Amino acid sequence: xxxxxxxxxxxxxxxxxxxxxxxxxxxxxxxxxxxxxxxxxxxxxxxxxxxxxxxxxxxxxxxxxxxxxxxxxxxxxxxxxxxxxxxxxxxxxxxxxxxxxxxxxxxxxxxxxxxxxxxxxxxxxxxxxxxx
Amino acid sequence: xxxxxxxxxxxxxxxxxxxxxxxxxxxxxxxxxxxxxxxxxxxxxxxxxxxxxxxxxxxxxxxxxxxxxxxxxxxxxxxxxxxxxxxxxxxxxxxxxxxxxxxxxxxxxxxxxxxxxxxxxxxxxxxxxxxx
DNA sequence: GTTAACGTTTACGTTAACGTCAATCTAAAT
DNA sequence: ATTTAGATTGACGTTAACGTAAACGTTAAC
Numbered sequence: 001x002x003x004x005x006x007x008x009x010x011x012x013x014x015x016x017x018x019x020x021x022x023x024x025x026x027x028x029x030x031x032x033x034x035x036x037x038x039x040x041x042x043x044x045x046x047x048x049x050x051x052x053x054x055x056x057x058x059x060x061x062x063x064x065x066x067x068x069x070x071x072x073x074x075x076x077x078x079x080x081x082x083x084x085x086x087x088x089x090x091x092x093x094x095x096x097x098x099x100x101x102x103x104x105x106x107x108x109x110x111x112x113x114x115x116x117x118x119x120x121x122x123x124x125x126x127x128x129x130x131x132x
Numbered sequence: 133x134x135x136x137x138x139x140x141x142x143x144x145x146x147x148x149x150x151x152x153x154x155x156x157x158x159x160x161x162x163x164x165x166x167x168x169x170x171x172x173x174x175x176x177x178x179x180x181x182x183x184x185x186x187x188x189x190x191x192x193x194x195x196x197x198x199x200x201x202x203x204x205x206x207x208x209x210x211x212x213x214x215x216x217x218x219x220x221x222x223x224x225x226x227x228x229x230x231x232x233x234x235x236x237x238x239x240x241x242x243x244x245x246x247x248x249x250x251x252x253x254x255x256x257x258x259x260x261x262x263x264x
Numbered sequence: 265g266t267t268a269a270c271g272t273t274t275a276c277g278t279t280a281a282c283g284t285c286a287a288t289c290t291a292a293a294t
Numbered sequence: 295a296t297t298t299a300g301a302t303t304g305a306c307g308t309t310a311a312c313g314t315a316a317a318c319g320t321t322a323a324c
Contacts (some may be wrong), residue, residue, distance in 0.1 A: 004193050009300070015133075024282060038289075039301060043322085059235045060192015062282075072143060075253075083254045090250065094243045103191045104233050107201075111226045114204050115218070118222065121207075122215045129212070141270070151271085156312060170319075171271060194310075 004044035011042055015054060025053060030067050059100065069093065136176035143174055147186060157185060162199050191232065201225065 012019045024029045026040075030053055033040040040051075049070055056066035072090060077083050144151045157163045158172075162185055174182075176202035181202055204222060209215050236247040 007300085018283080020284085021282065023302090028281090039304095055239065058192070059232055059239065060190070072210075075249075077250070077253070080254065080257045083250055083257060087247065087250050087254070090243055090247050094240065094247070097240050097243065100191055101233070101236050101240070103187050104229060104236065106230050107187065107191065108226065108233070111204075111229065112221055115219065115222050115226070118209070118215055118219050121209070122212065122219070125212050125215060129246050139270085150313080153312065154315085155272090160311090170273095196310090 004047075006042040006047060008040050008042070009051060015050060017054070022050070025050070025063070028063055028067070028071065030063060065101065136179075137189060138174040138179060140172050140174070143179065143182060149186070154182070157182070157195070160195055160199070162195060162202065 005013075008019045008022055012022060013039055022031070026033065031042075031046055031049055033042045033046050035041065045113075052073075053063070053066045056063075056069065061069075072086060072093075077086050095109070138146075140151045140154055143149075143220060154163070158165065162172075163178055163181055165174045165178050167173065184202055184205075185195065185198045188195075188201065193201075200221070204218060204225075209218050
């Protein structure tokens with residue numbers, strides 16, 4: 001049942017990205033797959049990292065930001081100071097994400113607004129249409 | 133009471149961006165301020181456009197996308213076909229924004245998760261700390 | 265009247281995030 | 295043995311979104 005390893009093109013097609021993109025993420029230090037000889041072999045954990053990167057991209061994060069966030073997942077934060085520093089970073093990210101959420105909701109509200117006014121304009125246009 | 137016009141540096145400092153950035157947005161067709169001689173004069177409407185652009189940026193939109201969205205605000209959609217096409221675009225944007233909202237909420241939930249586990253690790257670290 | 269403070273245009277530079285070859289390797293199928 | 299299908303490493307190209315610097319105009323203050 002341990003079929004949780006993937007080739008680069010499997011991941012590429014699953015996430016609809018190119019292999020170049022995946023290798024680029026590795027160049028930038030976001031992924032570190034194993035090697036089977038010369039070939040890359042991606043684990044389930046690598047796959048999860050990739051989903052995090054792509055989710056980050058969808059909400060407008062840079063690769064650097066995704067890398068920072070991924071670093072927060074790793075439980076290598078032994079001593080107290082490091083843990084407190086991490087907590088600070090997490091809190092900061094949360095605040096930023098919440099601001100972004102506000103922006104998104106504003107934008108959505110305005111889309112609703114446009115939609116309504118557009119619907120009404122359409123209704124009026126149909127009422128005043130003589131050729132039917 | 134008609135003090136709703138701004139110089140380029142007023143807007144720049146208000147939004148903490150450079151004048152270069154504002155001129156760049158004009159180059160790209162996102163702003164079209166009036167001119168008083170050679171100088172640009174920005175209206176309240178221009179200011180609103182700028183806030184929309186910057187909000188767009190914060191949620192990860194390209195300038196092109198912001199431009200598309202700004203175009204939706206203008207009520208120059210006379211006939212029925214154009215209105216229906218606009219409605220389609222609005223609907224499409226809404227769906228995309230909602231997906232983005234999902235991504236954001238996932239990310240936030242995971243930040244909460246990290247925060248919790250980090251807190252617990254810290255608590256344990258403090259309990260086991262001998263030098264106090 | 266000249267120096268400062270702001271504005272303008274023009275143009276080249278920069279960074280992030282890949283795209284696009286080209287050359288090579290390699291493993292499996294015919 | 296050799297074609298074929300996927301993999302690898304360079305290396306250069308590209309686009310978006312500005313930064314940066316030079317050269318010049320204008321107007322308000324001293």
